[in-house]
Amino acid sequence: MSLPELSHDEILRYSRHLLIPEVGLEGQRKLKNSSALIVGTGGLGSPVALYLAAAGIGRIGLVDYDVVDSSNLQRQVIHGTSTVGKLKVDSARDKLVDLNPDIQVDVYNEPFTSENALRIARDYDIILDGTDNFPTRYLTNDVAVFLGKPNVYASIYRFDGQASVFYAKEGPCYRCLFPEPPPPGLVPSCAEGGVLGVLPGTMGTIQATEALKVLLGIGEPLIGRLLLYNALDMTFDFVKLKKNPNCRVCGPNADIKELIDYEEFCGVPSHDHEEGSAGSNWDITVSELAERVKTNHLKLVDVREPHELEISHLPNATNIPLGQLAARLSELDSAEEMVIFCKSGGRSARGLELLVSAGFKKVKNLKGGINAWAREVDKNLPVY
């Protein structure tokens, strides 16, 4: 297939690439002829999209359904204060087109699901996994396997990052390494655990590097290798990955032949549920709680980590971090009426389940957590 020519303006724009023999004029024309689908325009997707656009990938697809929130800006550098409230795909597209008007940016303002994923991904050469949850991660992997495309993977937590290129034609896929997701609640999420803002910058930049290498056909991509990065220790470890002969999507006896229900598979929703709920029978809203505390004595149990109390706290609440709750049940009186809360209701829903299974009956989960309290009841408290 003949490659597209570069204009004089493009030759000047990409001159630092053209000077590298491994890229050169032909490599740059290959990039112009290439397409990349970026699933998620968050912490990982931001640097991925910026660098792939700058590098001159001819067509970039962006999938996201979210809007820009100011709490994103600590790490999602493709967005800005001026785009808070805008659709992420629109905010990102504007930035990319400003960075490089010669490329085409296609946006998909929709969740990436089993219904649309194959249709969206089919026409791209490579897929970059910038997702933030297990259901979409497994979906992205399976789509890449079924379409025979490389899946450039990275994942982050606090100071840790993982990266690899999962390409079932030439090596293992994500499921070869992780056949099943962790049960909900066992592995803390970034929303609970936090993440160093620059970490997705490092990992997303590695993804962009790998994508360019794969598209150019140069170097040694991370196929069959997993990179483990720890920002705190500043360590890079590499381990070897092999195809799992029992892999259910890319193994010789694979039994998963089409996309499945990934939310069911992972036991969690893939899409935003900022306000955690334990189920209507077990919930109490912040307005109900505000009324109740006027007349009744209620034991308040805060299951957040101690350092979160410095951000906001409720007076008279007892702090027992969720991870210690099971071991400290003796500090609580099951005869006492109790409301359990956290930042936004998720951890406390798990805490409530633990209490109920231990025989507590007079316990409620504060729906939306202390953030909902800060939004609706006590506006002197910050939302975080």
Place this chain on the structure above:
Amino acid sequence: MPVLRIPTPLRSYTSGQSEVNVSGLKISDALTDLTTQYPTIKPHIFNDGGELRPFVNLFVGEHNIKDLQGVETPIKDGDRLILIPSIAGGCHCEGEARSREASSIWQEVN
């Protein structure tokens, strides 16, 4: 003595330690030593049947023990073991996170 590297998500169960010295002649000994030193980590890496959970991998040097002899893989002084769990990266779904299995795990911790 082999050294076991603990990833950030599991460090809350090892008193924040990033590396733990473990003793033994094979992987199963090392894991027993780890869970003796830090009992609360056990349900996070083993299922009820005492097998490594499918979202946790253990490597000796560069090699997955699944590609070697599993928990029977011999180890020696100076070996570097790495626990690698799956991490989602930026999950917003902290609500709804309830399941029977998670509940049973918490009970095990208890």
